[in-house]
Amino acid sequence: MKVLVIGASGQLGSELCRMLDKKGIEYLGTNSKDLDITDWNAVNQYFKEYRPQLVYNCAAYTNVDGAEDTPGKIANYKVNVIGTKNVAAASEKFGATLIYISTDYVFDGNNSEMYTEKSPTNPQNEYGRAKLAGEQAVSKIMSKYYIIRTSWVFGEYGKNFVYTMLNLAKTHDHLTVVNDQKGRPTWTKTLSEFMIYAMENEIPYGLYQLSNEESCTWYEFAKEILKEQNVKIDPVTSDEFPQRAYRPKHSVMDLAKAESVGFEIISWKEALSNFINDVN
Numbered sequence: 001m002k003v004l005v006i007g008a009s010g011q012l013g014s015e016l017c018r019m020l021d022k023k024g025i026e027y028l029g030t031n032s033k034d035l036d037i038t039d040w041n042a043v044n045q046y047f048k049e050y051r052p053q054l055v056y057n058c059a060a061y062t063n064v065d066g067a068e069d070t071p072g073k074i075a076n077y078k079v080n081v082i083g084t085k086n087v088a089a090a091s092e093k094f095g096a097t098l099i100y101i102s103t104d105y106v107f108d109g110n111n112s113e114m115y116t117e118k119s120p121t122n123p124q125n126e127y128g129r130a131k132l133a134g135e136q137a138v139s140k141i142m143s144k145y146y147i148i149r150t151s152w153v154f155g156e157y158g159k160n161f162v163y164t165m166l167n168l169a170k171t172h173d174h175l176t177v178v179n180d181q182k183g184r185p186t187w188t189k190t191l192s193e194f195m196i197y198a199m200e201n202e203i204p205y206g207l208y209q210l211s212n213e214e215s216c217t218w219y220e221f222a223k224e225i226l227k228e229q230n231v232k233i234d235p236v237t238s239d240e241f242p243q244r245a246y247r248p249k250h251s252v253m254d255l256a257k258a259e260s261v262g263f264e265i266i267s268w269k270e271a272l273s274n275f276i277n278d279v280n
């Protein structure tokens with residue numbers, strides 16, 4: 001099978017490629033210099049030449065706060081809406097299956113219940129709105145697709161909350177972290193495994209949610225990340241730590257659908273511990 005990984009140099013794309021390498025699955029990986037997904041002619045030409053059968057679209061504009069104002073607002077729209085549409089249209093045109101990654105920010109986070117794949121969406125920031133438009137484009141244009149919503153991603157190859165906390169701990173003995181936003185952290189290895197599992201096991205097409213098991217607040221996450229370090233961490237509210245983009249208060253996604261296809265998901269604490277062992 002000819003596999004294409006778009007966004008192969010990002011946090012998730014890099015882990016996915018490492019895992020494909022390990023499994024001996026051949027693929028072609030592109031970064032934004034090889035293939036700009038906002039350019040339809042480039043995408044069309046690339047697909048015409050390479051003829052992928054399976055496309056992992058890991059490319060995205062991921063600066064959630066940057067997306068609130070110009071020029072980030074425009075880049076967010078171009079990459080996450082137009083770019084996603086281009087990749088979906090080319091995948092459909094050339095008969096490929098597409099795996100598109102979306103976000104828990106499609107929800108408003110006002111529920112205290114877990115969100116399922118059937119829960120109504122109501123994004124509260126520009127990034128969430130663009131990613132939802134990306135989801136809608138994929139499901140409208142395509143017949144063979146997986147949309148996988150994930151949240152709070154951390155892994156070896158990116159800028160993420162775990163690295164931020166570990167780095168801050170080198171220079172600070174006291175930190176404050178938001179304690180009124182709850183979600184599910186996701187290790188890129190768990191997510192990459194599911195992305196490969198979907199392909200290998202030909203699970204039914206459609207929308208899935210995937211993160212690690214168990215939920216926490218950012219404060220609880222930080223406490224676990226720094227549990228071996230001598231750093232005092234105090235909880236604060238979102239109001240005390242203002243950010244440009246609104247974040248959902250409770251964006252805990254139900255994982256039952258992914259588990260119902262036989263995929264086993266470890267807890268975020270186990271994932272974090274494995275990750276810290278890996279990078280040390």
Ligand SMILES: NC(=O)C1=CN([C@@H]2O[C@H](COP(=O)(O)OP(=O)(O)OC[C@H]3O[C@@H](n4cnc5c(N)ncnc54)[C@H](O)[C@@H]3O)[C@@H](O)[C@H]2O)C=CC1
Pocket residue numbers: 006007008009010011012013031032033035036037038057058059060061062079083101102103104131150151152153154158159
């Ligand atoms: N990082 C997180 O916490 C979360 C990420 N996600 C989603 O997971 C997916 C992977 O995210 P990350 O790997 O963390 O992001 P990342 O920012 O590390 O990687 C994104 C990649 O997209 C590429 N890219 C950007 N514009 C492009 C363009 N015009 N053409 C081609 N490539 C382009 C970048 O070069 C980069 O390699 C994305 O769809 C993101 O929306 C969802 C929820 C949370």
